Amino acid sequence: MAQGAFNYSKVKTGPGDVTEFNKTKLARFTPDGKRFEIIGWGPCNIWGLVVDRLGEIFIQEANDQGWPMMPFLEGASYPLCGDDVPRPYAPPFPKLGEKEMGGTGLSGLALSEGSDSFPGEFRDVFYIANPITARIQAIRCHRGSRRGNEADGANPPPYVRGYRGYGNGWQLEHLPDFLLSSDPWFRPVAIQFGPDGCLYLVDWYNKIISHNEVPRNHPERDKTRGRIWRVRHESQPPRTDLPNLYRAPENELLDHLRAANTWEVNAAWQEIVDRHAVSLAPRLAGMVMDDSQPNDLRIRALWCLEGLDKVEPAQLEKLATARHRALRKEALRVARGAVAQSSSLPVRSQLEMAERGLADTDRLVRQESIRLLDELVERVPTRELPATEVISILAEAATQSPGEPDPKWRGYFDSFESYLARSALEKHPSAVAAWLDKDETRETPALLSARAFAAVAMGGTEGAKRLAALLPRMQRGPSNEELLVIASVPNEPRANGLLKTALAVPSTLRLLYDNRSRLPDHAVLAPLLTDALRSLLARDPSDANQDLLVKLAAGFHLTGLEDLLVAASTTPPAGNDRRLAVLRALRESGSTRVDVFRQFATSGNAAIQREAVSALASAKSDAAVPALLEVWPSLTPALRKAVVDRLAGTAASAKQLLVAVRGGAIARDELDGYTLDKLSIVLPDDAALKRLVAELGSSMKPVLRLDGGDGDYVDTDITLRGPFTVECWVKLDPGINNQDSILAGAGALDANFHDSRFRVWVGGAINDIVIATRPIAPEAWTHVAFTRDADGRFRLYLNGELDVTSQAVEKRDFEHLKVGYSNPNGGTAGEPAEFRIWTLCRSSDDIRATANLAMESRTGVSPVSPRDSTLAGETPALLYHGVGDSWGKLHGTAHIERTSDLPPLMTEIEAKTLEEKFAQFRALANQPGDLVRGQQIFSSTCGVCHSVHG
Known part of the structure; x- marks a missing residue:
């Protein structure tokens, strides 16, 4: 079972055990639902899986990143989409491909094997369905004895078809494309060899092959046609006598188990197990025990016995010494399953x-x-097989790997097997401790390494104690994993001495920084790191060590390094990146170096200024607020808002903020409703604050606030058909781009601000159908609108004025639109207000006339029919109206906050009064003037400073 890249699940077994099954995982379960376990990590979307005739598993990842097809190892981690790994020390599976296949939708995997399949150069080839490029591609996987037709299969041969041997590793050989169609609708989405030995292709037959880039209702999406193709080599005779294994008698199933066709042999195996055909067990056992039988037949017979629960110890012992590696591997795998099922297989035999x-x-x-x-150590620790004996074998196996000719695969296999052994030991700390505490007379270097490995697996204080006692006898420095265990208990006397020595080396400091999430107590480790950094900088104040100082100070929140950090930020070679990191480190460590923060608070670099101002606002110093007031005129509105928010967080700084507001150093309109609420919480009995709240209350109005999160939007479900108008006021945070949107639906439409310019994107071939000619400014209210007329032509308006008209037309419907939603990653950061959607194309005069008019909410927040609106005495053309605190269901962290920073809106009464004034002035302007009186007024009023033709 595969879990996709963005999916989250919880799986509950029959007995009630719950497993979180989130993102990029591969799992397996038993048919009775009693067991469920995750066995693979990393692949984004697994569309292809092949189990070959020898039991080796291959998977195929949809997003080709150099792993178009890969061998699957149980417990392995593949570094593709997921950032989740089974253990921090689990090694990533190496890349196999020489080149990428192209596209992001590899959708099927099939292997030509079996004597009735494709012959010659087409045999033993993996075929990959690639619907994006409309091809069937071909790969040959090289790994010594992977195929069953080698002479003995015991060891990888040095050369395979001109490819050098990769020892136990794999290498992919990209072959010429097997099939390429000139029909742009050809979309192979599944592929498999059938019971006749031919290759079957499922062809979606659709011009559009995508997730959400193109709307679901696009006219070029075909929802009625599809094709299935059969590809047969000219040498393959047509086969019409296909067996019906569902109706085949039990005795005949063994004949089908010997078939040349891979589909047929697998179906026979599954039928034997599903029918619980235990009468066939003796003959199946005979196949398993017969060395003259084909290797793949012996393996299938073993699978049948496993499914029937009729495996005997003699069968496993026989296969465990077979010449072919696949037989030996399957014998061990089945023995492992037998342990879990508490079979009668002798424990000592399993150990041997x-x-x-x-x-x-x-x-x-x-x-x-x-x-x-x-x-074994999990299920059957008995007197016959004490757990300590298995612990010893596991530890020694992890530290004594066999030789491997290829360096890439030697490194991977050594690390992977150590990871398997360590994860096994970690489950049994008591048994590990018992083995480590046993007196050993044979203290060889190999045994010491094994015991150190076990101590690392044990972890914690007890593991670190035992490891610290072992390391001095090993005549080598500690490994990275050993250092991390030692660093987890820095106050343990033996560990402390080892750690102090190791911290003198910069690489150890980098190791701890990179793995700080694995260290349980940073505070206990901090004094050692502080001393080590001081010593390091005293010896070698190089740029690299200065950067290391800044990283560790920030990562571990180290105090007592202020002088070194300030020096690192003010020396001439210090770049902006280091200065920024120093400021962050000082702020996070609780520094009160107001002088340093003040110095950088007027920086021309926006990121540095922002960090310095944040540090000033966070500093617990009486000098912090005066310093902020000094730089206040140079701060942007966004920075001012952030400062006010921080100062309102504690009683001491809140009092200073109030003093600054009362004194006029900070304007009252810098305080929004959210800030006043915070102030009221930290200063509940402050009389001056209560007076301020009362005075400001009437000037504050609710607005919708979107904080830029991916899930921050209004959960509307709006459909636009025919002519329409969308308009609103918007004030966006700095960094305006296409993640800032006023209205969007996945793959349908997105009215966003890419490169600060308002535009409307529509799915399909057109994309940006209309783009504004000029950008909008951040932190300033702007009225934006776009319309579509009956011909499908779009128009954009800025502040009530027509800015641009589209050349292209688009008449289709736009469904499932959400206010404030954004199709790209991220979300809108800013405040929309007075949001209106009309079911007609409003004219330029209409938009200009009402842009500054605050309309009373007429339609509520849900789309309503014109009939319903008319019955309610409302405006039929108004489909949606978001205003004040009435927007609809808010999603994510979208919220309503009160502020006095509002768009320049008027009520209908105010607008009427203003229109009457303009009418009066227009009337006066249209009357003939009094030239003589005008000259007199100019001479007495204007002529004091100005002259005509002077």
Whole structure:
């Protein structure tokens, strides 16, 4: 079972165990629902899975990033979409591809195997369905003995079809495209070899192949046609005698289990298990035990016995010593399952099988042995097999890896097997401690390494104590993982000494910084880091060490390094990045260096100024507010708002803020309703604040606030058909771009501000149908509007004036639109107001006439029919009206806040009064003037300073 890149689930088993199954995972479960376990991490969207005739698994990732197809190892981590890994030390699976396949929708995987499948150069090839490029692509996977037709299959041969051997590793060979269609509608979305040995392709047959880039109702989306293609090699005879295994007698199922066709043999295996055909068990056992039978048949017979619960110890012991690696691997895998099911397989026999597998030259066999040992120590610690014996074997296996010719795969396999062993040991700290505390007379270097590995796996204080006792005897420095364990208990005497020595090396400091999330108590570690950094800078104040100082000071919130940090920010080589990091480090460590923050608060670099001002507002110093007031005139409105918000957070700074407001240093309109609410919480009994709230209350109005989060919008469901008008006032935060939008729907429409210019994007071939000719300013109210007429032509308006008309036309409907929603990642950061959507194309005069008019809410927040609106005495053309605190259901962190910074709106009464004044002046302007009296007025009033023709 695969979990997609953006999906979240909780899976509950029959017994009631719950597993979080979130994002980019691969899992398996038993048919009875009793067990569910995650076995893979990382691939974004798995569209293809192949289990070959020898039991090796291959998966295919939709988003080709150099892993178009990959072998699947249980417990492995693939560094693709997900950032979740099974353990911090789990190694990423290496990249296999020499080139990418193209596109982001690889949608199927099929392997040509079996003697009735494609012959010659088309045999043993993986075929990949690529609907984006309209191709069937081909790959050959090289790995020594992966195929079943090698002479003995015991070890990887040095060369395979001209490719050098990769030992136990894999390499993909990209072959010429197998199929390319000239029909742009050809979209292969699934692929599989059928019961006749032919390759079957499911063709979506759709010109548009996408998720949300193109609307679901686009006319070029085909929802009625589809095709299935069959590809047959000319040498393959047509097969019409396809077996119906569902109706086949039990005795005939064994004949089908021997078939050349892969689909047929798999169907026979599943039928035997589904029918619980235990009468076939003796003959299946005979196949397993017969060395003359094909390797893949022996494996399928073993799978049948496993499903029937009829596996005998002799069968596993026989296969565990077979010449072919796949037989040995499957014997260990089945033995592991038998342990979990409490079978009668002797525990000592299982242990001997596992130990023999650890010495195997094939790394997949070795990994199966480690998994078997994990199951043994988990399920059956008995007198016959004490847990400490298994712990010892696991620890030694992790530190004594076999040779591997290819360096890339040697590094990966060593790390992967250590990860498997360590994750097994971590489950049993008591057993690990018991083994570590046993007296050992044979203290060899190999044994010491194994014991140190076990101590790392044990972790915590007890593991660190034992590790600290071992390391001095090992005649080497600690590894990275050992250092992290030691650093987790810095106050332990033995660990403290080792750590102090290690911290003298810059690489250790970098290691701790990169892994700080794995260290449980930063405060305990802080004094050691502070001393180490002082010593390091005294010895070598290089730029690299200065940057290291800043990183650790910020990452661990180190205090007592202010002088070094200030020096690092003010020396001539210090760039803006370092200055910014220093300011952040000082702020997060609670510094009160107001002088430093004041120095940078007037910086021309916006990021530095913002950080310095934030540090001033956070500083617990009486000098902080006066310093802020000094730089106040140079601050942007957004910075002022952030400062006021921080100062309102504590009683001491809130009192200083009130003093500044009463004295006029900070204008009253800098305080919005949210700030007043905060002030009332921290200063509940302050009389001056109560008077201020009473005075400001009448001037504050509610507005919608969107903070830029991906989920911040109004959860409307608006559909625009035919002519329409969308208009609103908007004030956006700095950094205006296409994540700032007033109205959007996935793949349909997005009215956003890319590059600060208002534009309307529509899905399909047109995209930006109309773009404003000039940008809007941040932190200033602007009226924006766009319309569509009956011909499908769009127009944009800025502050009531027509700015641009589209050349293209688009008449289709736009569905599921949300106010403030944004199609790109991120969301709108700003405040919309007086949001109106009309079911008609308003004229320029209409938009200009009402842009500054505050209309009373007429239609509420939900789309209503003209009939319903008319019955209510409302305006039929007004489809949606968002105003004040009436917007509809708010999503994410979208919220209503009160502010006195409002768009220049008038009530209808105020607008009528103003219109009467303008009418009076227009009337006067249209009357003939009095030339003589005008000259007199000019001479007495204007002529004092001005002259005509002078």
